[in-house]
Amino acid sequence: MKRTLLAAIAAFVTLVAGIGLVQYQNLGAAHAENAPAAAPGNPGTPGRPLPEAAAVDQDAPYFEACAREGLNESECVGRLIWFKATAGNDRFHTYTFQQRVGVLVDWFRVLRSDQRDDRFWAWGIMNDPSCCKPGDPDCPAKTADETFGFDWCPGDDVLLKYVGKPGYVDPACGLKDAALDADDPHSQGGKLDQRHSACDLKFGTSTGALGIRKFPNPRFDAEKWKKLNGSMATWAGFNAAKSEQTGIESDQRVSKLADGSVEPPFLIGTACGSCHIAFDPLNPPADPAHPKWENLKGLIGNQYTRMSELLVSGMPRSSLEFQMFAHARPGVTDTSAISNDQINNPGTINALINVAQRPVFQGETITKWRKTNTCGTEKDESKCWCEPGRNNKCWLQSTRNDDTTPVNLGGQKVVLPGVHHILKGSEDSTGALEAVQRVYFNIGSCSEQCWINHFSDMRQVDPQQRGFNQTSFDIGQCRRDCPNFRAIEDRLQTVLDFFASAESDESDLYAARANLRKAGNPSENYGRADLVAGLEAEFGSGAVGRGQSVFAENCARCHSSIPENTGGAFKNRDFAAPNEAHPRKVRADFLGNDQSTPVTEVGTFRCRSLHSNHEAGRLYMGYQSDSLRQRPMVADIPERNTLKDGGRGYMRNISLVNVWATAPFMHNNAIGPEICGKPANKENNFDRVRYVDADGKLLAEQPECLRFDPSVEGRFKLYKLSMHDLLNPKERGIKRTLTNADLLIDVGIRPLDGKTEKPLLGFGQVKIPAGSSVGFLNGLEHKQLVADLFLAKRDPAKLEASGKKDLVPTLQAIADDVLKNPARFAEILREKRDFLKANYLTCTEEIENEGHRFGEDLSESDKKALTAFLATL
Structure with missing residues (x-):
C-alpha cells in the first residue's frame, strides 16, 4: 500500500540506530501454510x-x-x-x-x-x-x-x-x-x-x-x-x-x-x-x-x-x-x-466500451512469451518452456515487432494489426491478452508463487539488501509455478471475446431515454432526432450541429480514432457513423486515438503519468512494450531531475464514447462535482472535503457533494455540471487532498508501565496533524533520503561523488536534528519541505483538477453547443 511515510519514519529510526541511539523492531507475521495443490486433470477428463x-x-x-x-x-x-x-x-x-x-x-x-x-x-x-x-x-x-x-x-x-x-x-x-x-x-x-x-x-x-x-x-x-x-x-x-x-x-x-x-x-x-x-x-x-x-x-x-x-x-x-x-x-x-x-x-476504472473499435499500434518492439508448439533445441527454461504432461504445449520468449490482436466479432474472427495501449499511461502495451492476465496479478493472484517478494520493502533502507528496490518478476517462472496463471492464460481469448461482445456496445443517451419512455408507455418512440430536438431546446437552436463543428475544429485531433488522412476532413465527419462491416453496426469512431500525449500539454494531474512499475527492472516490466519504455521522458516536467527513468510523463488520449454517462472527468474524476454515497452508517462515510484556497488551506464552506445517482437523468445532470467545470477552468475552484485525521504512528520502543506506554528516549510516537498533504506523504522517496542521510554522516565523500555535493550540508543538518531530538521528526519534515520536495519527491503536483484548458476560450454559445453535441455520442 501507500505506506511511504510510515516507512520513512521506520527508516529514520533505522538511521538513528545506525548512529547509535535507537533500535527499530519490525512487527510482522507470516502465514506459513503453502498454497493448495492444483486440481488434477484437464477439462472433460x-x-x-x-x-x-x-x-x-x-x-x-x-x-x-x-x-x-x-x-x-x-x-x-x-x-x-x-x-x-x-x-x-x-x-x-x-x-x-x-x-x-x-x-x-x-x-x-x-x-x-x-x-x-x-x-x-x-x-x-x-x-x-x-x-x-x-x-x-x-x-x-x-x-x-x-x-x-x-x-x-x-x-x-x-x-x-x-x-x-x-x-x-x-x-x-x-x-x-x-x-x-x-x-x-x-x-x-x-x-x-x-x-x-x-x-x-x-x-x-x-x-x-x-x-x-x-x-x-x-x-x-x-x-x-x-x-x-x-x-x-x-x-x-x-x-x-x-x-x-x-x-x-x-x-x-x-x-x-x-x-x-x-x-x-x-x-x-x-x-x-x-x-x-x-x-x-x-x-x-x-x-x-x-x-x-x-x-x-x-x-x-x-x-x-x-x-x-x-x-x-x-x-x-x-x-x-x-x-x-x-x-x-x-x-x-x-x-x-x-x-x-x-x-x-x-x-x-476503465470503461470498456466499443472495445473492438479501439485503436491498435503496429510495429512496436515487444519482448514477451508467445505460444509455440516446440522449443526445438532450446533447453533454457528461462527462454522456452513446454508444460510437462502436455503435447507440445510450449511458450517461447522473444523480441518482435509484428504482434497482432485477434478479436471475435459475433463469431467472426478478425485479426487487428498491432497491439493496444491499455492503461492511462500505456503501461499495459504488450497485447490485450497479456493486459487481462496482468489484471489478475493486480488483484492478488499468484502472489506467493510469483511476485510478492519482488516488492520494494518500505522498511528496508539498506541499498545493499534485498527489498530496497523493486525487481521484475519472471513471467515464465510464474507460468511454471502457479496453476492459477495457466488456468487464466488458457482462457484469455474467451475473456477478450467478451470484451468485444454486445455487452461493450455503446449506451447512447437517446436509447436510455427511449427505454425510460417505453417503460411507461410501450408504444412511445424516442430516437436520435428526438434527443437532438430536446438538447437544442435546452442549449439553443442549432446547438448540436454547431457543437459538431466545434468538436471537429478543437477536439477531434485527440478524440477521434480515425485520422484525417484515412477518414477525410474532421469538418465533414459524421462522428456517430456506424461501422458497416461490424456485425452489430457499432459506432466506427472510438472517439479517442489512444496516442501518448505529453502530460505537460494536457496539464492535468501529472502524477499518474510518472508511474514507474513498468520501467526496466521493476515489477511489471514484462507488460510494457520496449518501444514505449525507451521513448524519452517528457522534457519539461518538473520532476525530470529526480526521476531518471525514460518513457515517463505521457498520458493516452481517452475515448469520449458515452461521456454523458461517465462523469466526473479526467483520470482522477477531479473535474466536476465531488460525488458521495451518504450512507446511513456514518462510520462508513468516507467523503473528503477537497476545495482549498490559494494557500492550499481547506475552505471553511465546501460545496456539497452530489449523492450517487445512476439514473439516466442523474447521469446527465452530473455530465452537464462536469462539462461546465471542464470548459470554465476559472470556475472550478481548487481541489487538493489533505489528511482528514491526525496520524498516530508508533516508532522506536515504548516500554509499558502498567497500562501506560512511555517512549524510550522520548521517541515513541509521531503525530502528523490533520491537514497534511497526501501527495507529499505518498511521494517522499524516504529510502533514498535515509541512505543519503547515512552517507552524509558517515561517508560524505561517497555522496559527493554521486553528484549530490550541494545536498550534503542540509542532509547533515537534518541528521543532526533527528539525533538530538527524534520526537521532532514531523516538525523536521515540515521545516525541510522545500528541500525534500526539490530532491526527494516523486511528484510535486498538488492541485488535482488543473489542466485540460482546451475550450476555455470558446464563446459561451459554443461551450453550450459542444456540451449538447457530446451528449449525442
Missing part, C-alpha cells in the same frame, strides 16, 4: 472433480444475461470468468496482504448482511440480486448464524457444509469451456484440448457483492470462533481493536485480522468484475441498493466503487495506511497501490 449440485443454480442469471445480450458461447464463458474467477487470490486477500504488506481488510465490515441495504451507499459495490439477507422472506437461511453474518447466496447450501472441513470442490470445476480455437498452437488445429483445469479459476460463491467471492476455510474452528465473537453471526471479536481489551493507545491498530491466530470461516477473493461490474446506463435500477440482473453490465466500470477504502477497512482513520490509501475519489483506485511505486497516482 475423468481426473477433474465435479462440484456438488446446489439447490439453486448460481450460473442461471449469467446465462440469462448472455441470451439477453446475444452473446455467443465464447463470449458467455469469458463473461462468467470475468464475473467470477479469482484465480486463487483468496489467500492473498485473507493472509498475504495483511501479513506481508501489513494492511488489514475487514471483510465483515464491508459484507455484513445486516447492512446490505447500506452497502452500495457506503462502499459503492454492486449487490448481487441472487443473494438474500438471512431471515428475509423466502431466504433459505433463516438466521445470520447459518451464514456467519454474510448474505446467503446460490451455492451456499453446498459451501457452508465445508466451513471447517476439507473436501470442497469449487464450482469452477464444472465450467463448460468454449470450443477450442483452431488457430491456437496448443490446440493442434482445434483437435486437442490442453487447457489447464478450470478448477484453478476458483469461483467459490458470491458474498452478496458482485465480483467478491467466498470460499470455505477448512481450518476454521467453530468453538474458538464462538468463544472469540460470542456468536456465529458476528465477527465482533475477530475485527475488534486490541485496545478495547488493553486500553493501550497503540493497540487500536492491532486486531485478529492481522495475525492469523484465529481462522475466519471464509477466505475472500476478488474477481475482475469487482471493479468493472456496474449499472447499465440504458437500464439503471430503480433502487441502486437492490438492482436486478438486467440493470447490471460487466464492462462499464464502476464509477462509484470505494475499493481503496475497502482495502483498508480494517485500519483506523488515525493510521497512515488509511489516510494514504483511502483518499481516492469514488470510481478511482491506484493500480500501483499494493505494488507501491511511491507515486500518488490513482486513476479511474
Whole structure:
C-alpha cells in the first residue's frame, strides 16, 4: 500500500540506530501454510472433480444475461470468468496482504448482511440480486448464524457444509469451456484440448457483492470462533481493536485480522468484475441498493466503487495506511497501490466500451512469451518452456515487432494489426491478452508463487539488501509455478471475446431515454432526432450541429480514432457513423486515438503519468512494450531531475464514447462535482472535503457533494455540471487532498508501565496533524533520503561523488536534528519541505483538477453547443 511515510519514519529510526541511539523492531507475521495443490486433470477428463449440485443454480442469471445480450458461447464463458474467477487470490486477500504488506481488510465490515441495504451507499459495490439477507422472506437461511453474518447466496447450501472441513470442490470445476480455437498452437488445429483445469479459476460463491467471492476455510474452528465473537453471526471479536481489551493507545491498530491466530470461516477473493461490474446506463435500477440482473453490465466500470477504502477497512482513520490509501475519489483506485511505486497516482476504472473499435499500434518492439508448439533445441527454461504432461504445449520468449490482436466479432474472427495501449499511461502495451492476465496479478493472484517478494520493502533502507528496490518478476517462472496463471492464460481469448461482445456496445443517451419512455408507455418512440430536438431546446437552436463543428475544429485531433488522412476532413465527419462491416453496426469512431500525449500539454494531474512499475527492472516490466519504455521522458516536467527513468510523463488520449454517462472527468474524476454515497452508517462515510484556497488551506464552506445517482437523468445532470467545470477552468475552484485525521504512528520502543506506554528516549510516537498533504506523504522517496542521510554522516565523500555535493550540508543538518531530538521528526519534515520536495519527491503536483484548458476560450454559445453535441455520442 501507500505506506511511504510510515516507512520513512521506520527508516529514520533505522538511521538513528545506525548512529547509535535507537533500535527499530519490525512487527510482522507470516502465514506459513503453502498454497493448495492444483486440481488434477484437464477439462472433460475423468481426473477433474465435479462440484456438488446446489439447490439453486448460481450460473442461471449469467446465462440469462448472455441470451439477453446475444452473446455467443465464447463470449458467455469469458463473461462468467470475468464475473467470477479469482484465480486463487483468496489467500492473498485473507493472509498475504495483511501479513506481508501489513494492511488489514475487514471483510465483515464491508459484507455484513445486516447492512446490505447500506452497502452500495457506503462502499459503492454492486449487490448481487441472487443473494438474500438471512431471515428475509423466502431466504433459505433463516438466521445470520447459518451464514456467519454474510448474505446467503446460490451455492451456499453446498459451501457452508465445508466451513471447517476439507473436501470442497469449487464450482469452477464444472465450467463448460468454449470450443477450442483452431488457430491456437496448443490446440493442434482445434483437435486437442490442453487447457489447464478450470478448477484453478476458483469461483467459490458470491458474498452478496458482485465480483467478491467466498470460499470455505477448512481450518476454521467453530468453538474458538464462538468463544472469540460470542456468536456465529458476528465477527465482533475477530475485527475488534486490541485496545478495547488493553486500553493501550497503540493497540487500536492491532486486531485478529492481522495475525492469523484465529481462522475466519471464509477466505475472500476478488474477481475482475469487482471493479468493472456496474449499472447499465440504458437500464439503471430503480433502487441502486437492490438492482436486478438486467440493470447490471460487466464492462462499464464502476464509477462509484470505494475499493481503496475497502482495502483498508480494517485500519483506523488515525493510521497512515488509511489516510494514504483511502483518499481516492469514488470510481478511482491506484493500480500501483499494493505494488507501491511511491507515486500518488490513482486513476479511474476503465470503461470498456466499443472495445473492438479501439485503436491498435503496429510495429512496436515487444519482448514477451508467445505460444509455440516446440522449443526445438532450446533447453533454457528461462527462454522456452513446454508444460510437462502436455503435447507440445510450449511458450517461447522473444523480441518482435509484428504482434497482432485477434478479436471475435459475433463469431467472426478478425485479426487487428498491432497491439493496444491499455492503461492511462500505456503501461499495459504488450497485447490485450497479456493486459487481462496482468489484471489478475493486480488483484492478488499468484502472489506467493510469483511476485510478492519482488516488492520494494518500505522498511528496508539498506541499498545493499534485498527489498530496497523493486525487481521484475519472471513471467515464465510464474507460468511454471502457479496453476492459477495457466488456468487464466488458457482462457484469455474467451475473456477478450467478451470484451468485444454486445455487452461493450455503446449506451447512447437517446436509447436510455427511449427505454425510460417505453417503460411507461410501450408504444412511445424516442430516437436520435428526438434527443437532438430536446438538447437544442435546452442549449439553443442549432446547438448540436454547431457543437459538431466545434468538436471537429478543437477536439477531434485527440478524440477521434480515425485520422484525417484515412477518414477525410474532421469538418465533414459524421462522428456517430456506424461501422458497416461490424456485425452489430457499432459506432466506427472510438472517439479517442489512444496516442501518448505529453502530460505537460494536457496539464492535468501529472502524477499518474510518472508511474514507474513498468520501467526496466521493476515489477511489471514484462507488460510494457520496449518501444514505449525507451521513448524519452517528457522534457519539461518538473520532476525530470529526480526521476531518471525514460518513457515517463505521457498520458493516452481517452475515448469520449458515452461521456454523458461517465462523469466526473479526467483520470482522477477531479473535474466536476465531488460525488458521495451518504450512507446511513456514518462510520462508513468516507467523503473528503477537497476545495482549498490559494494557500492550499481547506475552505471553511465546501460545496456539497452530489449523492450517487445512476439514473439516466442523474447521469446527465452530473455530465452537464462536469462539462461546465471542464470548459470554465476559472470556475472550478481548487481541489487538493489533505489528511482528514491526525496520524498516530508508533516508532522506536515504548516500554509499558502498567497500562501506560512511555517512549524510550522520548521517541515513541509521531503525530502528523490533520491537514497534511497526501501527495507529499505518498511521494517522499524516504529510502533514498535515509541512505543519503547515512552517507552524509558517515561517508560524505561517497555522496559527493554521486553528484549530490550541494545536498550534503542540509542532509547533515537534518541528521543532526533527528539525533538530538527524534520526537521532532514531523516538525523536521515540515521545516525541510522545500528541500525534500526539490530532491526527494516523486511528484510535486498538488492541485488535482488543473489542466485540460482546451475550450476555455470558446464563446459561451459554443461551450453550450459542444456540451449538447457530446451528449449525442
